[in-house]
Amino acid sequence: MKHRIISIRIVAVREINRMTSRSLYFLVVLAFPLLSILFFSSLMKQGVPTRMPVGIVDLDQTATSRKIARNIDVTPISKVTMNLQSENEAMSQLRTGNIYGFVIIPENLQADLLASRQPVIGYYYQNGFLIAGGLMQNDLTLILHTLSGGINIQKREALGQSKEFILSQVQPIQLNTHLLFNPVSNYSIYITSIILPIMLQIFILLMTVYSIGIEIKERTSHEWLHAADKSIFIALTGKLLPYTILFFTVMMFQNFMLYKLMQIPMHTSIGWLIFISFIFVLTYQAIGVFCIGLLPMMRHSLNLSAFYGILALTLCGFSFPVESMPPVFQYWAAGFPVRHYMHIFQSQILAGFGFRYAYFSYICLLLFLLLPLAIIRRLKSALIYQNFIENKHKT
Amino acid sequence: MKNINPGLTSQIREGFGQMLQIWVREFRLIFSDVGVMILIFAVPLIYPVLYSFIYYPEVVRDLPVAVVDLSNSHDSRKFIRDLNATPELNVLCQPNSMEEAITLFKKRKIRGIVQIPETFSNDIALKKQTTISAYADMEFFLYYKALVTGVSFVTLETGYQIQVRNLIQEGMTGQQAETIAEPLRLVDNPMANPSGGFASYGIPAALILIIQQTLIIAIGIMAGTARERHASGNLVHPNRKRMGTLRLVSGKAAAYFTIYALLCVYMLGLIPKWFGYARLADFVELMALITPFLLSGIFFGMTLSAIFKSRESSMMLYLFSSIPLLFLSGIIWPLSNFNPLWLMVREIFPSSNAMFGYIKMNSLGASIFETRKEIMSLWIQTGVYFLTACLVCGYQAHIPKVLRNNTAQ
Numbered sequence: 001m002k003h004r005i006i007s008i009r010i011v012a013v014r015e016i017n018r019m020t021s022r023s024l025y026f027l028v029v030l031a032f033p034l035l036s037i038l039f040f041s042s043l044m045k046q047g048v049p050t051r052m053p054v055g056i057v058d059l060d061q062t063a064t065s066r067k068i069a070r071n072i073d074v075t076p077i078s079k080v081t082m083n084l085q086s087e088n089e090a091m092s093q094l095r096t097g098n099i100y101g102f103v104i105i106p107e108n109l110q111a112d113l114l115a116s117r118q119p120v121i122g123y124y125y126q127n128g129f130l131i132a133g134g135l136m137q138n139d140l141t142l143i144l145h146t147l148s149g150g151i152n153i154q155k156r157e158a159l160g161q162s163k164e165f166i167l168s169q170v171q172p173i174q175l176n177t178h179l180l181f182n183p184v185s186n187y188s189i190y191i192t193s194i195i196l197p198i199m200l201q202i203f204i205l206l207m208t209v210y211s212i213g214i215e216i217k218e219r220t221s222h223e224w225l226h227a228a229d230k231s232i233f234i235a236l237t238g239k240l241l242p243y244t245i246l247f248f249t250v251m252m253f254q255n256f257m258l259y260k261l262m263q264i265p266m267h268t269s270i271g272w273l274i275f276i277s278f279i280f281v282l283t284y285q286a287i288g289v290f291c292i293g294l295l296p297m298m299r300h301s302l303n304l305s306a307f308y309g310i311l312a313l314t315l316c317g318f319s320f321p322v323e324s325m326p327p328v329f330q331y332w333a334a335g336f337p338v339r340h341y342m343h344i345f346q347s348q349i350l351a352g353f354g355f356r357y358a359y360f361s362y363i364c365l366l367l368f369l370l371l372p373l374a375i376i377r378r379l380k381s382a383l384i385y386q387n388f389i390e391n392k393h394k395t
Numbered sequence: 396m397k398n399i400n401p402g403l404t405s406q407i408r409e410g411f412g413q414m415l416q417i418w419v420r421e422f423r424l425i426f427s428d429v430g431v432m433i434l435i436f437a438v439p440l441i442y443p444v445l446y447s448f449i450y451y452p453e454v455v456r457d458l459p460v461a462v463v464d465l466s467n468s469h470d471s472r473k474f475i476r477d478l479n480a481t482p483e484l485n486v487l488c489q490p491n492s493m494e495e496a497i498t499l500f501k502k503r504k505i506r507g508i509v510q511i512p513e514t515f516s517n518d519i520a521l522k523k524q525t526t527i528s529a530y531a532d533m534e535f536f537l538y539y540k541a542l543v544t545g546v547s548f549v550t551l552e553t554g555y556q557i558q559v560r561n562l563i564q565e566g567m568t569g570q571q572a573e574t575i576a577e578p579l580r581l582v583d584n585p586m587a588n589p590s591g592g593f594a595s596y597g598i599p600a601a602l603i604l605i606i607q608q609t610l611i612i613a614i615g616i617m618a619g620t621a622r623e624r625h626a627s628g629n630l631v632h633p634n635r636k637r638m639g640t641l642r643l644v645s646g647k648a649a650a651y652f653t654i655y656a657l658l659c660v661y662m663l664g665l666i667p668k669w670f671g672y673a674r675l676a677d678f679v680e681l682m683a684l685i686t687p688f689l690l691s692g693i694f695f696g697m698t699l700s701a702i703f704k705s706r707e708s709s710m711m712l713y714l715f716s717s718i719p720l721l722f723l724s725g726i727i728w729p730l731s732n733f734n735p736l737w738l739m740v741r742e743i744f745p746s747s748n749a750m751f752g753y754i755k756m757n758s759l760g761a762s763i764f765e766t767r768k769e770i771m772s773l774w775i776q777t778g779v780y781f782l783t784a785c786l787v788c789g790y791q792a793h794i795p796k797v798l799r800n801n802t803a804q
Binding site for chain 1 (some may be wrong): 434448524526527533538546574578579580585589591710712719722733737751755761768
């Protein structure tokens with residue numbers, strides 16, 4: 001046992017020496033992951049987009065129409081940046097991207113309202129951008145409905161109805177929307193908390209494949225195996241251990257950013273957080289080992305892990321829910337640890353539901369740790385026979 | 396003058412011939428490399444189709460929700476039927492209490508809860524305001540959106556009907572009642588992606604990003620491989636030292652440009668056609684945007700290849716940028732809310748303006764003039780990166796001479 005630990009240490013020290021010999025290691029293990037954390041946590045710092053530019057086409061030019069423009073301007077979501085002369089001009093500004101939406105106030109609006117002629121107000125918004133479009137729609141609909149309700153109230157007051165009665169009549173059914181588990185509808189929490197693990201899994205996958213693949217490519221795998229007493233388990237453990245520690249540290253820093261600095265609610269103990277982060281790193285290292293074992297020629301296993309790593313963004317189902325995808329992809333999605341991680345995050349960390357609602361996801365994650373066993377012999381023979389060296393024909 | 400002219404033309408002809416040679420040579424190198432072939436053919440061919448199938452349903456339909464009906468009356472049952480009739484919602488069950496509903500929610504059997512109060516029917520009869528509570532799952536933005544859209548629609552509709560009914564009971568005509576209940580008619584016009592479909596939203600941007608990323612990584616792999624093969628570790632083959640930098644850069648660029656121009660026909664022409672994405676831009680408009688995009692991407696890739704020392708470097712050091720670049724384009728987080736630093740970083744990558752411009756042209760029908768900002772930026776990037784690519788290649792071509800001179804001494 002003691003002998004094994006010494007061997008693992010020898011391999012780990014050898015790996016650390018290799019890591020310090022090239023800047024690539026430093027960039028992929030530390031610099032780029034930290035840069036990504038910085039990028040995503042600062043990009044959406046506001047939580048909800050505010051003061052998005054909108055235009056007004058005021059063909060009425062009365063007190064009422066100016067009030068509408070003012071009401072739109074004072075909401076936190078939108079800001080009137082342009083007063084336009086015609087629908088065509090407004091549409092062109094929308095197409096150019098200078099405004100995210102606009103409202104057309106028709107001629108004779110005030111007069112038509114007074115005469116109960118039901119004037120029409122049209123509003124347009126760029127729905128090609130999901131978040132901006134959704135917010136614009138909510139904001140403009142709400143403002144104009146409130147305005148419509150206000151006129152309704154005025155008319156009823158003129159009819160002599162009492163204030164309380166009017167309120168109950170104008171809106172017979174009120175809707176109270178409660179947001180479960182993300183009480184402030186905050187996009188930053190919603191996006192950053194999942195996108196950062198997705199970024200990290202790309203780095204872990206690539207780094208694992210590279211650190212093993214480069215031994216085959218540069219024919220140093222014999223030396224590596226000798227250092228490990230010819231045991232593939234010691235060789236892999238010793239080699240991957242420094243990365244496990246480093247990536248785990250990066251992930252804990254990421255957790256610190258998420259739960260301390262960005263104040264995402266964390267309804268579980270720090271112990272669970274450490275455990276899940278640790279499992280997350282190990283899982284992706286296991287998949288990395290699987291990739292290089294399956295395709296010991298590094299160029300191909302890097303392609304494979306890149307393909308798989310990028311696909312996680314889609315198939316973890318945080319943008320478009322997995323349950324709404326065609327059934328075949330729902331099974332695919334189970335093959336992405338980040339999906340199980342997301343479930344644990346949402347259920348246990350964010351909502352505080354308790355372990356029994358997330359245990360199945362833990363089992364799935366742990367199953368990935370068995371993957372290397374499937375290819376371990378293939379990998380060992382590739383290390384010994386070096387039969388996957390690419391031909392370097394001189395050009 | 397007469398002496399100079401023939402010399403100049405023959406020089407141009409010679410230069411052009413050498414450019415063609417480099418072009419053909421680069422072609423041969425690309426087509427003899429399986430790894431690069433997979434990257435620039437398999438990935439652009441497969442990814443768009445795969446994404447299109449994954450996002451094929453476009454929107455969230457029939458979100459499973461629970462309704463806790465404490466009123467249990469004719470009115471509440473009608474309300475539930477209306478909820479079920481919306482495309483967004485599917486009333487999966489009607490548990491007896493909120494506790495039961497929350498347990499179902501924890502087990503992920505349902506994705507939202509609607510509660511109808513005990514007094515619902517009485518309130519309506521007594522002309523009092525009543526309150527419906529909706530509990531939305533904010534973990535998934537699209538679930539939240541589906542629940543809120545469905546419930547708000549039914550609430551507003553039912554409320555409007557009650558209001559008109561009450562007004563008619565008070566002795567108004569139907570017409571009068573309607574103008575009081577709805578003094579303004581509001582017409583909602585979502586542009587670019589009227590149904591808010593996810594594939595229509597994400598895939599056009601993804602297409603542009605895939606083009607740029609595979610291009611840059613492929614150029615990086617080629618450069619890294621060349622460096623590994625040549626002892627001097629440089630990008631340019633020492634024997635080619637006589638070929639000018641300009642010829643080298645334009646010859647290589649021409650090789651990538653022809654391949655990617657063909658790929659664009661597939662990705663930006665056939666894919667949107669097959670899967671029914673917006674296609675408002677005509678051929679000329681797309682050309683005006685895509686030409687500078689491809690050129691700037693190629694020269695950007697050649698510039699970056701200065702830092703890719705081995706074959707694997709570009710994949711290791713550049714792949715991760717794909718996800719941040721999606722956010723930098725401004726299609727997820729609105730540009731008006733970017734801080735100045737990220738707006739500057741945004742301008743480094745050709746994909747930012749190309750994605751934005753492509754969506755404007757194809758989904759909103761923006762003209763070339765309305766896309767001028769993006770097109771201009773792409774041409775500026777083309778110019779700048781062409782110069783940096785020349786610098787990189789020129790510097791690399793210069794090294795072997797220095798090395799040789801040193802060893803000669």
